[in-house]
Amino acid sequence: MGLFDRHAGLLEAYRDVRTTGYDPFQIRMERVLSPTEAIINGRKMLLVGTNNYFGLTFDPSCMEAAIEAIRAEGTGTTGSRIANGSYSEHVALEQEIAEFYGKKHCMVFTTGYQANLGLISTLAGEGDQLLIDADSHASIYDACKMTQAEVVRFKHNDPSSLEARLRRLGDRPGNRVVVLEGIYSMLGDSAPLREFIDVCKKYGAYVIVDEAHSLGALGDNGRGLCESAGVLDDCHFIVGTFSKTLGAIGGYCVSNDPDFDILRVTVRSYMFTASLPPSIVASVRQALKVVKARPELRTQLWSNVATLYEGLAAKGFKLGPEHGPVVGVHLPDRMTAIGFWRAMLDAGIYVNVAVPPATPNGVSLLRCSVCAVHTKEQLEHMIEVMTGIGRQLGVLDDRTLRVVGGAR
Amino acid sequence: MIVETDGMTDTLERARVSGQSRGEVIREICRHLVPFQTGERPITGDTVIAKDLTIDSLAIMDMVMELEDHFDISIPMNVVAEIHTVDQLADTIQKLCARR
Numbered sequence: 488m489g490l491f492d493r494h495a496g497l498l499e500a501y502r503d504v505r506t507t508g509y510d511p512f513q514i515r516m517e518r519v520l521s522p523t524e525a526i527i528n529g530r531k532m533l534l535v536g537t538n539n540y541f542g543l544t545f546d547p548s549c550m551e552a553a554i555e556a557i558r559a560e561g562t563g564t565t566g567s568r569i570a571n572g573s574y575s576e577h578v579a580l581e582q583e584i585a586e587f588y589g590k591k592h593c594m595v596f597t598t599g600y601q602a603n604l605g606l607i608s609t610l611a612g613e614g615d616q617l618l619i620d621a622d623s624h625a626s627i628y629d630a631c632k633m634t635q636a637e638v639v640r641f642k643h644n645d646p647s648s649l650e651a652r653l654r655r656l657g658d659r660p661g662n663r664v665v666v667l668e669g670i671y672s673m674l675g676d677s678a679p680l681r682e683f684i685d686v687c688k689k690y691g692a693y694v695i696v697d698e699a700h701s702l703g704a705l706g707d708n709g710r711g712l713c714e715s716a717g718v719l720d721d722c723h724f725i726v727g728t729f730s731k732t733l734g735a736i737g738g739y740c741v742s743n744d745p746d747f748d749i750l751r752v753t754v755r756s757y758m759f760t761a762s763l764p765p766s767i768v769a770s771v772r773q774a775l776k777v778v779k780a781r782p783e784l785r786t787q788l789w790s791n792v793a794t795l796y797e798g799l800a801a802k803g804f805k806l807g808p809e810h811g812p813v814v815g816v817h818l819p820d821r822m823t824a825i826g827f828w829r830a831m832l833d834a835g836i837y838v839n840v841a842v843p844p845a846t847p848n849g850v851s852l853l854r855c856s857v858c859a860v861h862t863k864e865q866l867e868h869m870i871e872v873m874t875g876i877g878r879q880l881g882v883l884d885d886r887t888l889r890v891v892g893g894a895r
Numbered sequence: 896m897i898v899e900t901d902g903m904t905d906t907l908e909r910a911r912v913s914g915q916s917r918g919e920v921i922r923e924i925c926r927h928l929v930p931f932q933t934g935e936r937p938i939t940g941d942t943v944i945a946k947d948l949t950i951d952s953l954a955i956m957d958m959v960m961e962l963e964d965h966f967d968i969s970i971p972m973n974v975v976a977e978i979h980t981v982d983q984l985a986d987t988i989q990k991l992c993a994r995r
Contacts (some may be wrong), residue, residue, distance in 0.1 A: 638972040639970075639972065640956060640960055640972065648964070652963075655967065655968065655995075844951045844952070844953055849953070
């Protein structure tokens with residue numbers, strides 16, 4: 488058997504994807520002009536697939552903070568957090584995030600992926616039971632491969648499915664650890680967190696919530712779904728990332744657990760990789776200040792979400808189940824999704840395309856992510872372009888505009 | 896679809912142990928696998944789920960979730976990873992049902 492034979496199915500799918508002439512997985516941003524525009528294939532594109540929810544990548548105060556940090560402390564730390572890679576700024580950032588959540592402890596990781604990978608695989612060990620949502624992010628699935636704990640999936644966003652699995656464990660020994668996400672990255676739907684928490688309390692399970700896509704977007708202070716659902720105190724561990732709303736890269740975990748610090752010498756993805764460079768730490772600290780100081784960015788984001796979601800729904804597109812900073816547009820099959828994606832690129836709009844096996848239930852999607860600094864005109868233009876392509880490709884009915892999406 | 900089961904004695908023995916007839920378990924598994932059948936090839940106990948059918952790993956895990964709820968058992972992902980054939984899946988289900 489050849490080295491790549493086991494990937495034969497994937498290779499075939501990848502070949503399909505590339506038949507349009509562009510490879511969606513190897514798009515080159517020739518020059519990024521702003522949070523909403525970049526040069527791709529020599530022309531200016533509207534970006535609606537960057538997870539840059541507040542548009543802070545070009546925030547002048549964050550950029551200045553990063554530049555200053557480079558001048559003061561250099562380009563990188565060249566070491567891990569447990570060796571020479573913990574600067575005063577890393578510790579200050581941890582304190583600031585902990586305060587932001589009103590939690591006692593925080594650990595900062597080099598990526599959000601590593602935060603999930605290390606935390607989940609360390610918290611649940613041999614003899615424990617890990618229960619994960621079926622639509623969990625790859626970082627959660629990968630963590631499951633690294634643990635000796637028993638891993639069981641429950642149906643996406645279905646507290647009764649989780650309850651059945653907790654009930655079946657009966658009085659078997661071991662810690663129950665449940666992993667949830669605030670907003671799911673493909674369809675932008677959020678977890679029924681309060682119901683999940685009730686189930687977890689009933690069965691004495693620990694809860695980890697990943698707020699990667701909900702930080703900034705949800706809650707009166709932007710802390711995420713834990714805040715908007717009023718369950719901050721019931722979430723034992725909250726994980727998140729700096730690479731979306733905060734416009735940089737990195738991950739974190741906060742908790743009130745008194746023994747939290749033991750994680751610093753047990754979580755391998757924290758211990759055995761270089762820490763974040765000073766510039767990133769500085770821009771993230773500033774971005775967190777901006778999130779706190781400018782709640783209007785959250786208002787703008789949701790107003791833009793409403794424009795895009797309601798606009799597309801009115802034209803007859805089938806969308807994810809609710810408003811969210813990610814708007815997933817369902818398309819009938821992989822080739823239509825890829826053709827649609829390519830046509831949008833030709834029309835000057837970049838979104839993400841998501842096809843099986845990377846999607847739940849084998850769905851094919853255009854994944855749009857909305858930014859607080861998108862203008863209404865940009866989004867209305869996008870709806871117009873998508874409607875035209877939708878009609879050309881027969882995804883939308885030409886005459887009667889049926890409303891098939893928009894169920895909330 | 897033709898469903899072949901093990902020898903009758905074996906089947907009865909397992910049914911006695913688990914309280915869940917093997918025929919019923921196999922039938923339920925096949926009900927979920929039929930949509931992924933390739934051509935006219937029948938699904939048997941020897942069918943290698945990931946290889947002989949057009950089903951990806953995610954769909955296998957989703958099918959397992961349905962079987963879990965039908966039989967009111969949980970099959971951990973690491974156990975699923977070791978299962979290749981329909982017979983092995985049926986063995987696992989019967990074993991877990993017996994422990995219930």
